Amino acid sequence: MAWTSPMTAVANEIFTAAQFNENIRDNLLETAPAKAQNPGGYFVVGSENSIVEREVHADLVDAAEGTTNTSYSDLETVGPQVTVNTAERALVHLFCGSGASGGDAAAFMSFVVTGATSINTDNSRCVSTSDNITQRSGATVYLDNLNAGSNTFVAKYATSHSDFEATFRNRRITVVPL
């Protein structure tokens, strides 16, 4: 069943069971209370005259691990990662404590999207810190080019100089699907 523009009642015309089912029952079944399943879920527009329940998803990897790979790759503990049902848009927040072991090296944390959508890592969608100081900060990315469906978001890591290891800890990814 789907949303139908509510009929307009006309004086002296019989209100039939079929009209009740289409205009009242079926439309009420398209409202938020009818679709609410998960505490903490929220409602967004799925398509014209249709709403869908979404949830915030997050994952955290606390372990301090490093890489000397100048191309984005996994650390010893893969992730963090979340798999989320999305439409075309989502907010993705990256957060970690990071630093590089010396020189002018920089540490980078980005993410890939797999599943319904394929998006590769990119320095325009990353958290980065430079030098051998451990900082902890985050970055929020707005994606509007997802393919609707099940999408998996996985954090990836790199250093700017293979001679200097980049270390990452308290790594978190949060996805707010829209």
Next chain:
Amino acid sequence: MTAVAGQAFTAAQFNQYVRDNLNECPAAAATESGTYFVGHGTNEIVERNMVEDFVNPQEATSSTSFTDLGTFGPSVTLETGSRALVGVKSQGRNSTRENVISYEISGATERSPSDSRSLILWTDGTGYSAASFVDAALDLIPGANTFTLKYRTVDGTGEFRRRLLWVLPF
């Protein structure tokens, strides 16, 4: 209910299936501009509102354990479900080591500040560094929860100013 042709549609049925259900919809439950609706359980929604607090003064600590500054907070108390987004922003400086800012949860949920949920600011002690982070607070106990920023330094004296906390409850 599913209507059946030929059967009377009673006032009681209208009240239960039309009036009462419409009264559960956002349009009926909305009370305040800018709020939003989230699921509260099966077939149940609730109105939520984002809340923020801001503390401006420059204040310092040399505590290496999380503590309050001279002006408590920022701090917000609000009704949440099991999840919330928490935003933290601050400026800080320290000529010795890093400044660390985290948040504590009290009330329905008890959760101590933690380095794994913190912002770290580092400068040469002259200028201020400013940064922010957004944390997903999961597995909250639904009810009235208070979120409060806490501060520590790794070493030396850490200065903090323009401290902002916001919470988007689900």
